[in-house]
Amino acid sequence: MDVGEVVLIGGGALVTSALTAVLGFGGGIVLLALLLLVVDPIVAIPLHAAIQIASNGSRTVIRRRDVDWGIVTRSSLLLLPAGALTVPLARAAPEAALQVAIAVTVLVATWVPERTALEVPAPSGPAWIGVGAVAGALNPLVGATGPLFAPLYKAASATRQRFVGTFAGTQVAGHPAKLVLFGAAGLAPTGHLPAVAAGIVGVVVGTELGSRVLDRMSEQRFRSLYLAAITAVAVYLVVDGVAGAG
Template identity: 35%
Template sequence: MPFFDLLIPPGLDAGITLTLLLTSVIASFITIAFGIGGGVLLLAVLASLLPPTALIPVHGVVQMGSNFGRFALMFAHVNWQPMLAFAAGSLVGVLAGGAISFNLSPALVQVGVGSFVLWSIFRKPPRWMSGMPIVSGAISSFLTMFFGATGPFVATLTKSFALDRHGHVATHAAFMTVQHLFKTLTFGLLGFAFVPWVGFMAAMIVAGAVGTLLGRLVLNRMTDHRFRIALDIVLGLLALRLIWSGLFALWTA
């Protein structure tokens, strides 16, 4: 199929491309239904199939598109108050991350982010997260230049505003759209060639939109109480996975 051939990125075949498209559907479904999780799942699958140099930039574009879809769908529920400060911090964070010449260890980032998220589940998120979203934006955006999936950290920030389930999903999507937009622009300025990946990234975003629509059906049927329980469970599992992955990488290095 000539059209489908346009969606296959360099170094991949049709079967792998279809697998990744299905993963994008599942990842977006998980994120909108349970508040978090899809970005880390997608990064883990992409990391095993994409060239290392393309992983973070391509994941960033796909996540920007998927989060924008959630943001547009849930626009009326966005908490706009912290958005400008978060965006300003995000811009500073990606520029700082892009300017650093050494490679910050992703394993250390995983252990640090995972430990912080796990701690925040059992205690209230620190007051500075809701009081100074510019700081949260700067920290998470700096780390995402090296690690890629800092959604759990941003979800902790979003959780600190004590929003209802629709407000949490919408505001988190807005935060992540801004962060991934700045990250994508920065990687473009640093010289990453996005053009060979355009068809694949567009298809992944469309697949993510399908998952978003399906996941919203689950979100609408869920109560706020059950959503908060599901969010804590998913955050806890993600935090443990991040810590385990980071420690394993450090042990085997």
């Protein structure tokens, strides 16, 4: 990996972490797409996880008073064992088809409640354990599942700050789980330490900048940007998945 690619990753990490600090999700999957431009998918996922630990960790620290730690704890319980079940499929799974399915689910979960009287229900206390298990199983296969679960966390959050903080807290557990699983499979990103370092610096700076924007934003503006961003990410996943399948 040359210097230009390392700089590209650092700059991309800054911009995408600022986006996530404002909206609570979205930046991670954009960063993963950027990484796929310079490394193979089987390398991109653990490299992405290493950078995102810093991104979500810094966001959790900044929003620590807004985090629902009960949700974070429950949704983290089965991340590792569920992920261990699907790591063997990471190299052979039909990733494009899974990606399209996730994107369609995201669009339905976001826009059906928006256009009808239906609402995405907030999971009950024990149900968060199941949410975490599904996330853990999908993480090794897809790499960035935030848009799929964002509507559930948003439904459980009274304010935008609580949503951003709690969602970040759950991701702090999810990304180390991926690193452990890929490391055990001999796929730790140790050969790309300069890119990891550049990405960490970028996400810490981006998180600080984005958090300042969030605190000044109105609830209506946040809602409009949230809907636009989650739709754009889902559409991107569909297009990319269809192109990959072709």
